Amino acid sequence: MPKKIGFLVNPIAGSGGRIGHKGSDDLYIENPETPLKIKRFLSLAPKKEVEYIVAENKMGEIYFNNNFKFTIIKTLNKEKTTREDTKYVTKRFLELKCDIIVFAGGDGTARDIYSVVDQKIPILGIPTGVKMHSGVFANTPEAAAIILTKYINNQASLTDAEILDVDEEEYRKGRYEVRLYGIAKTVTFGNYLTPSKEEITSNEEELEAIAEYVIDNLIRDNEYYIFGSGSTVKYILKKLGYKTNFLAIDITYGKKLVKTSVNYYDLLNLTGELNLILTPIGKQGFLIGRGNQEIGPEVLQKIRRDKIIIVSTRSKLNTIDCLRIDSGNPLLDRKFQGIYKVIVGYGEFIAIKTCDNTSVVDNDIT
Numbered sequence: 321m322p323k324k325i326g327f328l329v330n331p332i333a334g335s336g337g338r339i340g341h342k343g344s345d346d347l348y349i350e351n352p353e354t355p356l357k358i359k360r361f362l363s364l365a366p367k368k369e370v371e372y373i374v375a376e377n378k379m380g381e382i383y384f385n386n387n388f389k390f391t392i393i394k395t396l397n398k399e400k401t402t403r404e405d406t407k408y409v410t411k412r413f414l415e416l417k418c419d420i421i422v423f424a425g426g427d428g429t430a431r432d433i434y435s436v437v438d439q440k441i442p443i444l445g446i447p448t449g450v451k452m453h454s455g456v457f458a459n460t461p462e463a464a465a466i467i468l469t470k471y472i473n474n475q476a477s478l479t480d481a482e483i484l485d486v487d488e489e490e491y492r493k494g495r496y497e498v499r500l501y502g503i504a505k506t507v508t509f510g511n512y513l514t515p516s517k518e519e520i521t522s523n524e525e526e527l528e529a530i531a532e533y534v535i536d537n538l539i540r541d542n543e544y545y546i547f548g549s550g551s552t553v554k555y556i557l558k559k560l561g562y563k564t565n566f567l568a569i570d571i572t573y574g575k576k577l578v579k580t581s582v583n584y585y586d587l588l589n590l591t592g593e594l595n596l597i598l599t600p601i602g603k604q605g606f607l608i609g610r611g612n613q614e615i616g617p618e619v620l621q622k623i624r625r626d627k628i629i630i631v632s633t634r635s636k637l638n639t640i641d642c643l644r645i646d647s648g649n650p651l652l653d654r655k656f657q658g659i660y661k662v663i664v665g666y667g668e669f670i671a672i673k674t675c676d677n678t679s680v681v682d683n684d685i686t
Contacts, residue, residue: 322389323420323472326413328375329358329383330425331401333449334613350378353648354448357461358383358424360650361446364465366472373416375409391416403432410436420444420507422468427451427485434483434504442478442505444468447514447646452610453498455481455516456506459675460646460653463512476509482516511641511675518603520636522551529666530631531559534597538629541574543593546619548612552599552631569614587619594622597629600662603639605675608656609646617649625655630662634670637662642675 334351362383372390374380377398384390393412395405406425410433413421420442423429426449433443445457446464458464470476483501498519506513534556539545547553547570554566557577564570568581571590579586596615600607607630608615630643643660645653661669 322369322371324371324373324416324418325468326373326418326421327380328406328409328423329354329378329380330406330423330429330448331378333425333429351448354424355383357446357448361461361465364462364469366469370472373413373418379405379409403428406432407436414440420471422446422464424448427454430454430456430483431485431501434502439503439505442507444507450613451486452514453484453486453517455514456483456504457514458512459514459644467507467509467512470509471507476507478505479508481506484516514606514644515603517601518639520602520633520639522633523635526633526665527552527555530663531556533663533666534629534631535559535575539575543574543595544590545572545595545597546587546615547572548596548598548615550599550611552633553597556597567611569612582614584614584616584619587614595627595629596623597631599631600636600640600643602636604644605640605642606644606646609648617647617652620647620652628660630660632662632664634664637664637670637672640672642673644675
């Protein structure tokens, strides 16, 4: 008996990422990057000994072809899908006795699915949202396909994972309020599953030393600096005399603030020598692709690998097994793989490698 895989796509998840909206709960714009991510997933997803139960139209059906055995189930709305469609389809997955649910979306989608399944069957996320704090998401679309294949072959492990979400209105105001909605079942293999996000309390002495080192040694007057999100990075701006939203992306020219709360298109207009100052997300280890989607692929193509400045407190770095990268462009993900020196004090560094690269390049999926 082939395993049944419930499959659904939230087409609007992640639509606010590039424009700096920090979420898509109040947007009804389809994410133009989702189709490629689904294609990347399906290029490596299992095709034999499985049956996909697929939500109709843009919630899944449009991505499948005769290479897969699949059954289509109806949704409530064909044109403008809502969270009620996600819940309705999830109930049908349970009725049809699916073994696992694979979904493309963010924390809101994970939360809606969990509200129906609880711990009845495992759920696995393809990351296409803005917020992915929950522990049910793979690092990349390819990683999700690998985990699913291992699960089908009885080589993966079931594990408990937190379902987390934030209040997007408060989030956009710079107030970070995370709520635990429950513990779901998911599937894990190697380090391809991203842990749930964890906030780490920072030691101010460490932050002072990190900021002083960066300002004294790494910021040059005639170059642009893109400051990522996170309190460790924002402490550097604070030492320069600026207070900005710790969730936003900011630009300085040398030590002078040029613009705050920028989006992808603002960054695309930058010319000259570009530097990127980032801190990884606590426990998850994401350097690129979570919380800083404004720094998109065409921006990253302008930045040399040696122009990336990574800062972190020791306590945060101790929660990270490796640095994760999911830029949205698999070729760029490969460019930024390797070992990085992370600044943890004044002239003090810790070396950390990136996670296993599971991305395929564009030529592999066309």
